[in-house]
Amino acid sequence: MIDLTTQIGLKLQLKNPVLTASGTFGYGDELADLIDLNRFGGIVTKSLTLHPRAGNPSPRITETTAGMINSIGLANIGVDAFIEQKSELLSHLPGKVIVNIAGRTEDEYADTLKKLESQEWIAGYEMNVSCPNVREGGIEFGAKPEILNHIVGRIRDLTNRFLMIKLSPNVTDIRVLAEVCQKRSADAVSMINTVYGAAIDIKTRKPLVNTVIGGLSGPAIKPIAVANIYKTHRAVDIPIVGIGGISCGADVVEFLLAGASAVELGTVNFFNLNAVAEILEFLEEYCVAQGIGVVTELVGKVKV
Numbered sequence: 179m180i181d182l183t184t185q186i187g188l189k190l191q192l193k194n195p196v197l198t199a200s201g202t203f204g205y206g207d208e209l210a211d212l213i214d215l216n217r218f219g220g221i222v223t224k225s226l227t228l229h230p231r232a233g234n235p236s237p238r239i240t241e242t243t244a245g246m247i248n249s250i251g252l253a254n255i256g257v258d259a260f261i262e263q264k265s266e267l268l269s270h271l272p273g274k275v276i277v278n279i280a281g282r283t284e285d286e287y288a289d290t291l292k293k294l295e296s297q298e299w300i301a302g303y304e305m306n307v308s309c310p311n312v313r314e315g316g317i318e319f320g321a322k323p324e325i326l327n328h329i330v331g332r333i334r335d336l337t338n339r340f341l342m343i344k345l346s347p348n349v350t351d352i353r354v355l356a357e358v359c360q361k362r363s364a365d366a367v368s369m370i371n372t373v374y375g376a377a378i379d380i381k382t383r384k385p386l387v388n389t390v391i392g393g394l395s396g397p398a399i400k401p402i403a404v405a406n407i408y409k410t411h412r413a414v415d416i417p418i419v420g421i422g423g424i425s426c427g428a429d430v431v432e433f434l435l436a437g438a439s440a441v442e443l444g445t446v447n448f449f450n451l452n453a454v455a456e457i458l459e460f461l462e463e464y465c466v467a468q469g470i471g472v473v474t475e476l477v478g479k480v481k482v
């Protein structure tokens with residue numbers, strides 16, 4: 179038996195290092211009949227805002243050769259409906275539940291979090307400061323160190339629970355932003371959110387997502403994620419949760435070797451409902467073959 183238990187900072191222990199990625203798994207309930215939620219070390223819910231949001235008009239998803247471009251625009255039911263309608267299922271899961279929060283303003287992030295603090299079952303938060311598809315909020319909080327510094331400090335003061343900041347690759351140097359998160363006592367950073375991408379229908383000459391430029395996800399962005407994780411792992415001491423293009427167990431091992439302590443599965447949930455089971459099996463087999471008893475021994479162990 180391989181020990182898959184994963185500790186992320188001081189506050190979060192997972193039974194295995196595989197989480198769902200925000201926005202690709204709804205609130206846990208939408209895919210509950212298709213994927214065994216209990217297999218995951220944790221669930222990260224879709225970004226929640228203070229008020230419900232309809233998101234961007236369609237088309238808001240298009241497929242590319244090696245992934246997809248989305249421009250959902252943070253559509254969600256709002257924090258009150260989330261607490262009312264989703265607590266029952268989520269509070270009974272054996273894995274941990276991380277609630278992802280977003281907002282148009284700093285106050286919105288703070289007010290959303292304050293409401294969630296009443297819910298004992300929430301293990302922690304992922305703060306989305308990296309959404310590429312919204313006009314206000316999203317990446318504008320995660321691209322400039324001084325703005326990030328302020329908002330992370332404010333949210334940190336509001337909760338003692340696990341707090342992870344989700345960073346964007348669409349910046350000059352992601353390490354500078356991770357350092358800010360560390361300085362403001364975030365427990366972890368997660369990376370990467372989607373990469374700017376666009377696609378055009380040559381017959382109609384129209385863009386394939388409404389905002390023209392959306393967020394590219396899936397296998398195409400995996401090397402970008404690995405590069406960002408690798409360099410950030412060398413720059414900060416706080417743990418990194420790796421996201422971006424993971425589609426199999428070998429990808430997860432690559433992320434761990436680059437420096438991720440855990441991973442989130444996003445786009446793969448749209449094309450392989452069995453991904454989490456296959457990944458956990460692969461991780462065990464890989465560790466046995468490598469003579470490793472504890473999966474966390476792999477973290478950052480790329481030989482350079």
Ligand SMILES: Cc1cc2nc3c(=O)[nH]c(=O)nc-3n(C[C@H](O)[C@H](O)[C@H](O)COP(=O)(O)O)c2cc1C
Nearest residue numbers: 199200201225248306370371395396422423444445
């Ligand atoms: C359809 C879709 C919706 C997403 N919605 C959110 C969201 O609400 N909040 C968020 O932080 N990230 C969101 N993301 C980004 C993912 O969580 C993840 O960071 C990104 O897709 C890269 O991982 P992947 O290549 O495994 O999908 C979304 C991604 C997709 C494809």
